[in-house]
Amino acid sequence: MFWKRLASVLWALHAVVLAQKADDYKVTSLPGVDMASIPFDQYAGHIEVAPETNSNLFFWMVDQVHPTKPKKLIIWLNGGPGCSSMDGLFLENGPYRVNPDLSLSINANGWQDHATIVFLDQPVGTGFSFANSAGFMHNMTQIAEEFTTFLDKFMAVFPSLKEQELYLAGESFAGTYIPYFADRILSLNRKEANKYNLKGIAIGNGWISPRHQYEAYYDYSVAHDLLEGQYLDRATKNLNKCRVNLSLESKINDITCEDILQDIVDSNTHSTDAGKQCINTYDIRLKNETFPGCGLTWPHELTDVNKYLRTQALRKAVHSEKQELLWQECADPVSVALRHDRSLPADLLLPGILKEIKVLLFSGEYDLICNHIGTEYMIGNMTWNGDQGFKDAERLDWYMGDRKVGYYTEERNLSYVLINDGSHMVPYDKPLETLDMINRFIGVDMDGGNSRVGGSSGQHNGTSQQGQDDNDGQHDGTDQQEQNGPDDDSTSNEEGFGGYGQSAGSYGALILLVSLILIGACWYWPRRNKEPASSKFRLGDQDETTELDELVIGENATLFAAEDDTHQTPPSGASRFAIADSDDGFDDFADWDEEETLASVSKPKKDGKDH
Numbered sequence: 076m077f078w079k080r081l082a083s084v085l086w087a088l089h090a091v092v093l094a095q096k097a098d099d100y101k102v103t104s105l106p107g108v109d110m111a112s113i114p115f116d117q118y119a120g121h122i123e124v125a126p127e128t129n130s131n132l133f134f135w136m137v138d139q140v141h142p143t144k145p146k147k148l149i150i151w152l153n154g155g156p157g158c159s160s161m162d163g164l165f166l167e168n169g170p171y172r173v174n175p176d177l178s179l180s181i182n183a184n185g186w187q188d189h190a191t192i193v194f195l196d197q198p199v200g201t202g203f204s205f206a207n208s209a210g211f212m213h214n215m216t217q218i219a220e221e222f223t224t225f226l227d228k229f230m231a232v233f234p235s236l237k238e239q240e241l242y243l244a245g246e247s248f249a250g251t252y253i254p255y256f257a258d259r260i261l262s263l264n265r266k267e268a269n270k271y272n273l274k275g276i277a278i279g280n281g282w283i284s285p286r287h288q289y290e291a292y293y294d295y296s297v298a299h300d301l302l303e304g305q306y307l308d309r310a311t312k313n314l315n316k317c318r319v320n321l322s323l324e325s326k327i328n329d330i331t332c333e334d335i336l337q338d339i340v341d342s343n344t345h346s347t348d349a350g351k352q353c354i355n356t357y358d359i360r361l362k363n364e365t366f367p368g369c370g371l372t373w374p375h376e377l378t379d380v381n382k383y384l385r386t387q388a389l390r391k392a393v394h395s396e397k398q399e400l401l402w403q404e405c406a407d408p409v410s411v412a413l414r415h416d417r418s419l420p421a422d423l424l425l426p427g428i429l430k431e432i433k434v435l436l437f438s439g440e441y442d443l444i445c446n447h448i449g450t451e452y453m454i455g456n457m458t459w460n461g462d463q464g465f466k467d468a469e470r471l472d473w474y475m476g477d478r479k480v481g482y483y484t485e486e487r488n489l490s491y492v493l494i495n496d497g498s499h500m501v502p503y504d505k506p507l508e509t510l511d512m513i514n515r516f517i518g519v520d521m522d523g524g525n526s527r528v529g530g531s532s533g534q535h536n537g538t539s540q541q542g543q544d545d546n547d548g549q550h551d552g553t554d555q556q557e558q559n560g561p562d563d564d565s566t567s568n569e570e571g572f573g574g575y576g577q578s579a580g581s582y583g584a585l586i587l588l589v590s591l592i593l594i595g596a597c598w599y600w601p602r603r604n605k606e607p608a609s610s611k612f613r614l615g616d617q618d619e620t621t622e623l624d625e626l627v628i629g630e631n632a633t634l635f636a637a638e639d640d641t642h643q644t645p646p647s648g649a650s651r652f653a654i655a656d657s658d659d660g661f662d663d664f665a666d667w668d669e670e671e672t673l674a675s676v677s678k679p680k681k682d683g684k685d686h
Contacts, residue, residue: 108179120394128210133203147190154248157409159202167502184506215418250281254421284422284453291449306342357499439497460487
């Protein structure tokens, strides 16, 4: 009995120490916002990952607002390499937006409602993270080891997170990071009985397969009339050189291959009274960006974010003062340290990952630098779980209410989503759509019917959004529906993700058909049976919650499963390699002989903010 009591006391003391340690990271104030108005707890600060090089990774964690069973944990990574995940927190899927006066507004479509989300600056040297010069990473293996070291120490501070379902998510060059991280985590799990509760990975506009993405630079630009005259000739020559270079060595970056992108930019650069202007490589609808950045200062709210994150009050509030240098969005030393990286392309890791966990790839249609054609080429030429490409799956329309917002396909643990009117930073352009998408992917199972998602909660075909004007290419990151919240009159009609492929008219026809059947049944059954039936269908019992009130279905359901494809439409970007046909949207490039066409191409990376 004595030993049991002693053990209980020691465990209690241990818990107190852990709680105090966690409390050291608690964010109790933030400049520009009344903390009493914030419905979630936050923790931020540095985790030391290598004392010998003074290597520290900075995290900012936002606790989920509404309970789920089980709880969900998302670790979000921006790309670069060397670009801060504070981009995600303040410009994309995080809880805040920075106003011009440096006050904060709450982002109603942040991902924090039904998942704890950690925004991580990694590798060392990124954002608020730091190390001495000997601590910088030189390849993906080192970065993956650094990440799992962080994960171990982070979960020692917050032990309750170990039991939560873990998802890794990110965009751009995180398309290289995340497969390496997932591969290492799954490998460690095989050695130490499910040490990490990793359930899935999600990558948006990812730089995953360089050989396909470099090829897609050319094809995407031809499809969108971005190359002409001498620039088309130059790009054609550089593409041929790129193929030769990548046939000789698989690597993250190739200068000749990068020249293709420069040819595209040069083809879309013009002089004005204000100076040279060029196309935005992250959103091709924006034609008048300042040269030579061509989108590096986009989104333009970044100016306010930069000012806010450099204030002393903010640095003190999030315990980032150990980093002596001021925050910058993208750190050149990180990409310089990786310049000679000979790591293999991350797409080679995906088949093994797909054997064990689910993977979501999503793309905004107007991104050039990590465009959807490259992702589709990669999928079509990848063999996983017994087959190549999407074979039996159909390419289906994704509807939110009666508005088509994109396409989706899923099969054998892989889901692919193309989001209409999306840019490189899809959560910035389309916050409500990406919120709906991620909650479906992580399988949110909400406690009670009052849980909300993005101002309203739901399931099936998301929210109903009416009256969207034609887009002129100038974005402020929101649209009218996202400002006003979803239409609370819309209701959920169907179990599962099948609603993604249904229009509002389909539901009306279905209800009419059911009504006619019921009327007929009410007339027929009393005449057929002398005894009344013990139970009958009742239209009056329909759930009156909004569509988003039941966003997620049971855990055994299939993501994005739909019964039919009544809206097959090939994407707009087909060029030398067919991307879609009227059958399933993937067979054409699934059968593309990449050995012959690409001469075994390989992989790149972008310096600065490119990914």
